[in-house]
Amino acid sequence: MLTKEQIAQRIARELRDGMYVNLGIGIPTLVANYVPKGMTIILQSENGMLGMGPFPYEGEEDPDLINAGKQTVTILPGGSFFDSAMSFGMIRAGKVDLTVLGAMEVADNGDIANWKIPGKMVKGMGGAMDLVASAKNIIVAMQHTDKAGNSKLLPKCTLPITGLRCVKKIVTDLGVFDVTPHGFKLLERAPGVTVEEIRAKTAGRLVVEGDVVEMSF
């Protein structure tokens, strides 16, 4: 099984030089720690910044400089600030190459639910609906099952939808999956995890073709 860090590390292998990338809160944020050496990735933070850098050194926090998770951050040379309308303008117009976000549920047709649990949790969608409706390439980073052990890869989302048919790829603690017209296609297994275990923990349609490679780190 992959740790959260390894999920992020695996997603980082999808990065290509020059990509503009939006990373969601949680595991997606960790992807920034694994950008391959020599590669330039420009991080977009939807509260209005391109070129987001690491956390500031202690004592250098600036309340006017935060990321979309409200954490104090820095800006890298060549970065820029803009207002929220322009920020979502560049998202809607497809200028952001890759979006990585977390999810509560993903359906085998690419539908995603990650903003509301009726009667329990009402935090709001933030920028998630805008991102999933427009991003060219969406990778979901999440645990394969919920705390009770139920699959989060479903035939159909049960929670309120964030966006329809938008997820392209999923990296969980158990494996890497492409969303295809036939369902979740298993591309890679986490070290020590069998296809049978993945099959047992995947409620949606699962496509397994030939030998599935085991990831290495």
Place this chain on the structure above:
Amino acid sequence: MNKVFKNAEEAIHDIKDGMVLMLGGFGLCGIPENCIAALVKKGVKNLTCISNNAGVDDFGIGLMLKQRQVKKMISSYVGENAEFERQLLSGELEVELIPQGTLATRCMMAGYGIPAFYTPAGVGTEVAEGKEVRNFNGKDYLMEYAFDADFALVKAWKGDTMGNLIFKDTARNFNPLMAMAGKITVAEVEELVPAGELDPNQIHTPGIYVHRIFQGINYEKRIEQRTVRKRD
């Protein structure tokens, strides 16, 4: 012409019960602290507040929620406020949650004189209920209306006596968009300077959108999530 007001109390003196207000800021970053404090002091009620977030329990719009001054919130994310969540789940507070980009653009459109626009955000979700869906080039979009607000309360870094505004870093966020959208826009600034001192090339919000401006005081600028790294 005089746009300069002495303080927040004077600049918001005619905000009345039941009005629709826009409040700038993202999280606690770039919020109009002085105007919020004045609203709390004034005690106006039944307000509809358009703001990306609802503050935290003891700061920002959270202070207005605690006093039950807000009838309805129109926001995109309200996760950091337990009192908000309590009022929402108990039905005491009316809440309209809308996608962040839609919220920003509905502000912008008000300032651009465009009554409605189409966006893909929210298609196929609860957000789409009751809204016109139109297909452009094979993709569905929702029609969303420009906001209509009585007052916009914004916070800028620098401003001049003509109402021109410059924002700093990510404290810009919704502020310039809301500044364009209020029937009456009130700007509080960290530094108010005489006209002519700001470089016209660097102005983010032209003064035509700003009706009232005042020198803010005692900014707390609270940090919601203080994250740092160690020096190597």
